[in-house]
Amino acid sequence: VTWVGLLSFIGIFLILGIGVDDVFIILEFWRQAEDEHGDGTDATRGEDATGALGDNALVNRMTWTVRKSQYVVTMTSLTTAMAFAINLSSQIAPIRLFGAFMTALVACNYWLVCTSFPALLVLRHRWGPR
Numbered sequence: 001v002t003w004v005g006l007l008s009f010i011g012i013f014l015i016l017g018i019g020v021d022d023v024f025i026i027l028e029f030w031r032q033a034e035d036e037h038g039d040g041t042d043a044t045r046g047e048d049a050t051g052a053l054g055d056n057a058l059v060n061r062m063t064w065t066v067r068k069s070q071y072v073v074t075m076t077s078l079t080t081a082m083a084f085a086i087n088l089s090s091q092i093a094p095i096r097l098f099g100a101f102m103t104a105l106v107a108c109n110y111w112l113v114c115t116s117f118p119a120l121l122v123l124r125h126r127w128g129p130r
Helices: 006-037 055-089 093-127
Strands: none
Touching: 006 055, 006 093, 055 093
16 A cells, blocks of 8 residues: 555544444443353352352353354444445545455454453453452
């Protein structure tokens, strides 16, 4: 690419908003999973000797979170990517480039949010502040 338009810089702010929305969706389902599966603070929920949520309870909580949130995150990301992909049919080169750039950004954002953020939730839960 030898030229980057102003729209591509605006796209960075758009993708930040889309990413934050996806993160809030997953985080809200993570919090609901605590109500659904408990926070693991007693022995019946898988607390180990250190007081941390046991592996089985943590897996159940994350599984519930992913099952509930991934449909919402997938549909919002897919429809957003398709909306930007429609710009690929434009005869105006900057609009076409913006459409390709944003479609790629939405796809990368989806992959990163679906893989990285759940892992960060687990790490924070295990080693974060109590």
